[in-house]
Amino acid sequence: xxxxxxxxxxxxxxxxxxxxxxxxxxxxxxxxxxxxxxxxxxxxxxxxxxxxxxxxxxxxxxxxxxxxxxxxxxxxxxxxxxxxxxxxxxxxxxxxxxxxxxxxxxxxxxxxxxxxxxxxxxxxxxxxxxxxxxxxxxxxxxxxxxxxxxxxxxxxxxxxxxxxxxxxxxxxxxxxxxxxxxxxxxxxxxxxxxxxxxxxxxxxxxxxxxxxxx
Amino acid sequence: xxxxxxxxxxxxxxxxxxxxxxxxxxxxxxxxxxxxxxxxxxxxxxxxxxxxxxxxxxxxxxxxxxxxxxxxxxxxxxxxxxxxxxxxxxxxxxxxxxxxxxxxxxxxxxxxxxxxxxxxxxxxxxxxxxxxxxxxxxxxxxxxxxxxxxxxxxxxxxxxxxxxxxxxxxxxxxxxxxxxxxxxxxxxxxxxxxxxxxxxxxxxxxxxxxxxxxxxxxxxxxxxxxxxxxxxxxxxxxxxxxxxxxxxxxxxxxxxxxxxxxxxxxxxxxxxxxxxxxxxxxxxxxxxxxxxxxxxxxxxxxxxxxxxxxxxxxxxxxxxxxxxxxxxxxxxxxxxxxxxxxxxxxxxxxxxxxxxxxxxxxxxxxxxxxxxxxxxxxxxxxxxxxxxxxxxxxxxxxxxxxxxxxxxxxxxxxxxxxxxxxxxxxxxxxxxxxxxxxxxxxxxxxxxxxxxxxxxxxxxxxxxxxxxxxxxxxxxxxxxxxxxxxxxxxxxxxxxxxxxxxxxxxxxxxxxxxxxxxxxxxxxxxxxxxxxxxxxxxxxxxxxxxxxxxxxxxxx
Numbered sequence: 088x089x090x091x092x093x094x095x096x097x098x099x100x101x102x103x104x105x106x107x108x109x110x111x112x113x114x115x116x117x118x119x120x121x122x123x124x125x126x127x128x129x130x131x132x133x134x135x136x137x138x139x140x141x142x143x144x145x146x147x148x149x150x151x152x153x154x155x156x157x158x159x160x161x162x163x164x165x166x167x168x169x170x171x172x173x174x175x176x177x178x179x180x181x182x183x184x185x186x187x188x189x190x191x192x193x194x195x196x197x198x199x200x201x202x203x204x205x206x207x208x209x210x211x212x213x214x215x216x217x218x219x220x221x222x223x224x225x226x227x228x229x230x231x232x233x234x235x236x237x238x239x240x241x242x243x244x245x246x247x248x249x250x251x252x253x254x255x256x257x258x259x260x261x262x263x264x265x266x267x268x269x270x271x272x273x274x275x276x277x278x279x280x281x282x283x284x285x286x287x288x289x290x291x292x293x294x295x296x297x298x299x300x301x
Numbered sequence: 302x303x304x305x306x307x308x309x310x311x312x313x314x315x316x317x318x319x320x321x322x323x324x325x326x327x328x329x330x331x332x333x334x335x336x337x338x339x340x341x342x343x344x345x346x347x348x349x350x351x352x353x354x355x356x357x358x359x360x361x362x363x364x365x366x367x368x369x370x371x372x373x374x375x376x377x378x379x380x381x382x383x384x385x386x387x388x389x390x391x392x393x394x395x396x397x398x399x400x401x402x403x404x405x406x407x408x409x410x411x412x413x414x415x416x417x418x419x420x421x422x423x424x425x426x427x428x429x430x431x432x433x434x435x436x437x438x439x440x441x442x443x444x445x446x447x448x449x450x451x452x453x454x455x456x457x458x459x460x461x462x463x464x465x466x467x468x469x470x471x472x473x474x475x476x477x478x479x480x481x482x483x484x485x486x487x488x489x490x491x492x493x494x495x496x497x498x499x500x501x502x503x504x505x506x507x508x509x510x511x512x513x514x515x516x517x518x519x520x521x522x523x524x525x526x527x528x529x530x531x532x533x534x535x536x537x538x539x540x541x542x543x544x545x546x547x548x549x550x551x552x553x554x555x556x557x558x559x560x561x562x563x564x565x566x567x568x569x570x571x572x573x574x575x576x577x578x579x580x581x582x583x584x585x586x587x588x589x590x591x592x593x594x595x596x597x598x599x600x601x602x603x604x605x606x607x608x609x610x611x612x613x614x615x616x617x618x619x620x621x622x623x624x625x626x627x628x629x630x631x632x633x634x635x636x637x638x639x640x641x642x643x644x645x646x647x648x649x650x651x652x653x654x655x656x657x658x659x660x661x662x663x664x665x666x667x668x669x670x671x672x673x674x675x676x677x678x679x680x681x682x683x684x685x686x687x688x689x690x691x692x693x694x695x696x697x698x699x700x701x702x703x704x705x706x707x708x709x710x711x712x713x714x715x716x717x718x719x720x721x722x723x724x725x726x727x728x729x730x731x732x733x734x735x736x737x738x739x740x741x742x743x744x745x746x747x748x749x750x751x752x753x754x755x756x757x758x759x760x761x762x763x764x765x766x767x768x769x770x771x772x773x774x775x776x777x778x779x780x781x782x783x784x785x786x787x788x789x790x791x792x793x794x795x796x797x798x799x800x801x802x803x804x805x806x807x808x809x810x811x812x813x814x815x816x817x818x819x820x821x822x823x824x825x826x827x828x829x830x831x832x833x834x835x836x837x838x839x840x841x842x843x844x845x846x847x848x849x850x851x852x853x854x855x856x857x
Binding site: 132135136137159160161162163164165166167169171173175176177178182185186187188189190191196232233235236238 | 505512592
């Protein structure tokens with residue numbers, strides 16, 4: 088369970104988001120919508136622990152009963168997915184995945200990479216450099232990489248907005264099904280209503296910075 | 302009807318002709334000033350490429366093997382240390398790191414080596430400080446801190462000077478707009494996967510930065526292997542480095558010694574190429590290991606960033622101490638050992654600089670002329686040539702900066718001898734202008750090409766001619782980079798020693814030439830004056846350029 092308690096966001100004294108609270112249960116995907124510049128991505132940064140200094144955020148972030156605020160980003164166990172796949176260009180697809188696998192005997196780590204490639208429907212792509220893959224393929228690798236690190240929650244920052252329309256539906260189903268299979272809470276940020284999973288909870292940041300269910 | 306068609310044909314021909322003329326005229330300055338002389342110089346190196354007799358004479362030189370070992374040791378150690386330190390410095394977030402690095406960059410190598418001598422010599426400021434604060438020494442310690450036989454002092458001077466250059470090169474990669482944002486987000490991803498900040502930098506950001514900093518690293522290595530002026534001042538003497546050995550031969554009037562020097566220059570170049578080949582081979586062979594290290598699993602980081610964070614401030618402190626040591630020395634005639642300052646201050650040495658001011662003015666005039674010429678040539682090129690041709694100019698400039706300076710200087714010298722230009726003003730200008738142009742090309746091409754072409758369409762839409770657009774819009778908007786490249790050109794010219802000494806043929810003296818000559822003598826105050834002036838001139842140029850390019854108003 089990922090809980091946001093009285094979260095608010097401001098930039099140099101201008102309030103962007105008024106205090107709101109939210110609980111995302113394991114296996115749920117909650118969507119947060121808002122126009123660009125509304126601060127929705129910055130809320131994800133606050134949860135992940137990498138908010139830029141220009142912003143001030145308040146409120147508690149609690150993951151499975153523990154507050155994350157005093158923890159550095161690398162121990163929060165929060166996976167991230169962005170618009171850009173952000174696959175590391177100097178590593179192969181396989182190395183990108185291996186980078187995410189936690190400490191285990193080497194053979195086990197490599198097996199996990201192979202399984203992840205299968206799930207990405209990219210068996211045999213391990214030694215390819217990322218730029219030789221299509222946009223959709225890269226985004227699937229990026230999701231697998233995030234999941235390989237065994238996150239306790241995942242934050243999705245408009246992960247479909249750079250994909251072709253024809254691909255988007257397919258990619259949404261792919262991402263949502265894999266997240267649901269892991270039974271971890273997920274928070275999706277987007278400006279496109281169609282990105283939200285069907286039947287999932289949707290909140291919107293209004294122009295005045297108030298967060299409401301829609 | 303026929304008249305009309307002919308008219309159009311004439312017009313088309315004329316405009317095509319104009320374009321061609323413009324293209325040739327625009328390329329001419331850079332070709333004449335830089336590309337052609339550089340090409341000719343390199344071609345002339347081929348003459349007597351394999352002079353067996355001279356090579357044998359070199360190999361039989363009693364100091365050859367010692368010099369060879371010293372050259373490899375000082376070149377490799379100084380490059381490795383500079384690179385390591387530069388990595389540690391750039392791993393930390395320092396504000397304004399580019400501007401700070403460029404201040405260190407502007408200091409001529411020679412001036413730093415001379416100043417470092419005043420700091421670390423047995424009677425230097427450091428020993429005096431230690432005596433005053435801790436030990437109460439009454440006699441200078443038995444340090445062999447300058448001209449030590451291992452070349453440690455030379456390594457220290459090289460590291461002090463080259464680290465900021467590598468910091469500058471790496472930081473400018475890291476601060477390119479797209480890369481900067483991309484690296485920031487890749488770091489967030491690496492952190493979210495459980496890797497710490499240090500691991501994220503070392504495994505994600507650094508490999509990508511190093512890939513793009515290959516030429517600066519090679520330039521540092523090539524410089525360290527062939528440096529002459531620094532080595533003459535602070536390097537080992539018995540035996541000296543190979544570059545010093547070669548330098549003595551090249552300046553020898555005797556034909557045989559001269560040929561031996563030329564052979565030595567080629568051996569030195571071969572040495573650099575083989576060393577680089579070895580390094581790349583090792584990197585290639587260990588690639589699986591590097592890849593394994595890059596994909597190691599995340600582990601908790603308990604690592605203090607304090608050492609890495611304080612290195613950069615230490616740089617400023619050392620340079621400041623060097624300047625203080627030089628300044629104190631320049632005003633001191635007699636300075637008994639343990640005293641922190643001399644009993645009497647005197648301006649005798651400064652007066653001597655003014656009495657014989659011709660090296661000063663020669664250097665300043667040449668620096669102003671060459672940097673202005675180079676600026677005109679570079680802008681004329683960039684304005685009239687297609688971007689595709691930048692590669693030719695940049696390749697020539699990169700070659701100029703990465704090839705051993707001694708080698709290029711030898712080619713230049715042969716060219717000058719061929720046309721009878723040694724010992725003339727034109728020859729002296731030519732000896733300076735090649736490096737100046739190379740640096741300015743490298744510095745300016747990026748920002749010139751990054752200028753948004755929409756400004757030109759907008760100006761044209763307002764009816765502005767090309768010249769109006771350039772003089773009223775583009776150049777004023779690019780004032781900062783134009784002026785700073787001018788300052789870089791000035792600094793490079795002021796620091797030229799090897800090609801200048803060869804071209805001057807004893808008829809002219811410039812500041813670095815005078816400074817090297819003085820360094821072998823005993824007038825410490827006068828040496829300090831020359832070192833300070835050498836250091837101050839480029840700094841003044843940078844200050845002027847940043848003052849002149851300050852924004853007209855603050856943006857909110």
